[in-house]
Amino acid sequence: MRRVCRGEIYLADLSPVIGSEQGGVRPVLVIQNDIGNRFSPTVIVAAITSQISKAKLPTHVELDAKTFGLERDSVVLSEQIRTIDKLRLTDKVSRLDEKTMQKVNEALKISFGLVSPSEFFAVKNKNKEELIEV
Secondary structure, rough: OOOOOOOOEEEEOOOOOOOOOOEEEEEEEOOOOHHHHHHHOEEEEEEEOOOOOOOOOEEEEEEHHHHHHOOOOEEEEEEEEEEEHHHEEEEEEEEEEEHHHHHHHHHHHHHHHOOOOHHHEEEOOOOOEEEEEE
8 A cells, every 4th residue: 555644745636527526637735644644545635736827715725836846836725625545646746845734734724614714814915815814
């Protein structure tokens, strides 16, 4: 069984899909805890897209292509979570740094409703959007 760790980016084949699900061969971020990663044949991942022109949501985390070994600047879609078999994972691309994983953690809290939407609001700052606690 493949050993994966939380915070790693892999290429994965997410097809087949239904409706608005992210599909095809694309990068995904492992968000499952490392105990689950060690013992389970499945892994929980968040889809990553290079379509950064999509509406920016508080569940999105931007990734710089050069920093993280991606072909293009991309976005982690914390609202596009799925459990996949590890056999869907192909090449390991990279690993996120601690600062970026903290942003992913905050986005996941919002996606899963672990914080009240009124606790956060989006602020645009020179083409960047940050989550600010209120």
